[in-house]
Amino acid sequence: GIVLGDNVTVAAAADLKRPIVLSGVSLGEGAELRGCVVDRNSRVGRRAHILEGAIIGAHCVLGEESQVRPAVAIWPSKAVEAGAIVSTSLIWGQGATRHLFGLRGISGLANIEITPEFAVRLGAAYGSLLNPGAQVVVSRDQRSISRMISRSLMAGLMSTGIHIQDLEATAIPIARYMVGHLAVVGGVHIRLDPERSDHLLIEFLDQRGINLPTAQEKKLETAYLREDLRRATVEGIGDIHTPGMAVAAYGEGFTRHLNGQAIRHSRAKVVIDYAYAVSGAVLPQLLAQLGCDALVLNASLRQNPPTAAERAKLLDQLGRVVTALEATLGIQVGANGEQLVVVDEQGRPAAGDELTALMAALMLRHHPGQTLVVPVTASGAVDQIAQIWGGRVIRTKANPAALMQACQEHRGVILGGSGDMGFIFPQLHPGFDGMFCIAKLIEILTIQEDTLGQVRAQLPQVAYRVERVSCPSRLRGAVLRYLVEHHASRGLDLVDGVRLYPDFPRRDRWVLVLPQPTAPVLDIMVNGPDPTWVNLQVEHYTHLIDTFLHLEITHEIGVDQ
Numbered sequence: 001g002i003v004l005g006d007n008v009t010v011a012a013a014a015d016l017k018r019p020i021v022l023s024g025v026s027l028g029e030g031a032e033l034r035g036c037v038v039d040r041n042s043r044v045g046r047r048a049h050i051l052e053g054a055i056i057g058a059h060c061v062l063g064e065e066s067q068v069r070p071a072v073a074i075w076p077s078k079a080v081e082a083g084a085i086v087s088t089s090l091i092w093g094q095g096a097t098r099h100l101f102g103l104r105g106i107s108g109l110a111n112i113e114i115t116p117e118f119a120v121r122l123g124a125a126y127g128s129l130l131n132p133g134a135q136v137v138v139s140r141d142q143r144s145i146s147r148m149i150s151r152s153l154m155a156g157l158m159s160t161g162i163h164i165q166d167l168e169a170t171a172i173p174i175a176r177y178m179v180g181h182l183a184v185v186g187g188v189h190i191r192l193d194p195e196r197s198d199h200l201l202i203e204f205l206d207q208r209g210i211n212l213p214t215a216q217e218k219k220l221e222t223a224y225l226r227e228d229l230r231r232a233t234v235e236g237i238g239d240i241h242t243p244g245m246a247v248a249a250y251g252e253g254f255t256r257h258l259n260g261q262a263i264r265h266s267r268a269k270v271v272i273d274y275a276y277a278v279s280g281a282v283l284p285q286l287l288a289q290l291g292c293d294a295l296v297l298n299a300s301l302r303q304n305p306p307t308a309a310e311r312a313k314l315l316d317q318l319g320r321v322v323t324a325l326e327a328t329l330g331i332q333v334g335a336n337g338e339q340l341v342v343v344d345e346q347g348r349p350a351a352g353d354e355l356t357a358l359m360a361a362l363m364l365r366h367h368p369g370q371t372l373v374v375p376v377t378a379s380g381a382v383d384q385i386a387q388i389w390g391g392r393v394i395r396t397k398a399n400p401a402a403l404m405q406a407c408q409e410h411r412g413v414i415l416g417g418s419g420d421m422g423f424i425f426p427q428l429h430p431g432f433d434g435m436f437c438i439a440k441l442i443e444i445l446t447i448q449e450d451t452l453g454q455v456r457a458q459l460p461q462v463a464y465r466v467e468r469v470s471c472p473s474r475l476r477g478a479v480l481r482y483l484v485e486h487h488a489s490r491g492l493d494l495v496d497g498v499r500l501y502p503d504f505p506r507r508d509r510w511v512l513v514l515p516q517p518t519a520p521v522l523d524i525m526v527n528g529p530d531p532t533w534v535n536l537q538v539e540h541y542t543h544l545i546d547t548f549l550h551l552e553i554t555h556e557i558g559v560d561q
Helices: 116-128 144-159 172-179 214-225 246-256 260-264 283-289 308-325 352-366 381-388 400-409 434-448 452-457 473-490 531-560
Strands: 015-017 032-034 106-109 135-140 163-169 186-192 199-205 269-273 293-297 329-334 339-343 371-375 392-396 413-418 422-424 463-470 498-500 510-515 521-528
Touching: 116 144, 116 199, 116 214, 135 144, 135 172, 144 163, 144 186, 144 199, 163 172, 172 186, 172 199, 172 246, 172 434, 199 214, 246 283, 246 434, 260 434, 269 283, 269 308, 269 434, 283 293, 283 434, 293 308, 308 329, 308 339, 329 434, 339 352, 339 434, 352 371, 352 381, 352 413, 352 434, 352 452, 371 381, 371 400, 381 392, 392 400, 400 413, 400 422, 422 434, 434 452, 463 531, 473 498, 473 510, 473 531, 510 531, 521 531
Parallel strands: 015 032, 135 163, 135 186, 269 293, 269 329, 371 392, 371 413
Antiparallel strands: 106 199, 186 199, 329 339, 413 422, 463 521, 498 510, 510 521
């Protein structure tokens, strides 16, 4: 029979067969419950399915069309995203999502959401998509959690008959380079998430070293969620090999794409801050081979990485060391060798959009008439720099895979990326590489006989501002459609999000509204001639979007009632 507690709301077309539903639960239209238990004050969305033996804790929220598989337990106060399929018990963490992949790869709370059990199953799902006997590179950062997860993932791969080239603890630029130079079909890199220090990030690479395209990510998600896993026979279990000389192989390519003679005669003095994220740094060895003097700071490993405040203090310390030593420049390296903050000879840091413009200016002055690939979020300073030096700017979606792909597809690309994501030098390998970026900076500054501060002073001045607006995920598409419909006559770009031109046909003044893929927010980015104009546009579009959201949410409440 059916057991219902007090104040249970059951919407039309709900299908209940032997459930136990406790007090205060709300069941949406068309929800199906089969021999399960739903604890108090939980909400089950429309057309959600809870199957036999499943237990839903108190104060949980199950999104529309989500599904809880048989005998799965969801602990109290969890949220399951619309459309998600929960096939294993959900005990820790925030909840379950429909998509494994985010902007850079698969990210989750270390040893809570990204667990050894998860990694084994994920490795088996990935291996099941590959031909038996294929080879895959596996690499990681130096932290213990990454070692544990990589070994679990390798076990899953081996169980499907996949052979592993284990690079062990390796910076991701070196891993990408090796994927392109070994007889492998792809790679996996495991590291702490650069954005969230309590999260682990798992990135899957294709045979060129580029992050998997969306279509391949979806295939992997489907294999994982459906548990569509291949099992090899005893004779077909994969092996682990450890290729030697990975750093030496990368170093050969590294030096081949630099003007070594210029660097040797530069007398450059560089200060590199590793912010306690690496032990046994590779870059100083490579620079020493080129005759460059590098002073290394904080090159020891802390299992708990520095907080944002600690990194800011280390950056301030780096600036003081650079000025005291009269060094050429300083660098704070992050994200397992991908990202960096640059400090000029006066101790002033350059990061984010300013660093994008700085690198664009240096590269186009050195290679006039060539092509830059940047995300849609880059300011108009890049376009002005390209105009001065006869270059071309290609804008892509604001995600790493799109940038890497564009750098490979277009001819004459000398630089890709941004100050926030990192920089790509396609002639070396298709991914971001902070190590090569540092060497390239030294080379170009030497050849052009400039200091970083002098180049910085010559950058075009643009007003640029980013404002973040809260927006429920379900309404992001509606907001973008509204903006398109109301601005179609004034010119639009739809590469990623919606770029509007308030003073159309002028295209040097624009507003970009871009959803964040991993958070219920919209970023409003405004580029213009002066701060006054930019601030007016930020206020206008913030008000416009807030008003639209208020009307939509009010309408939803009215419909529900």
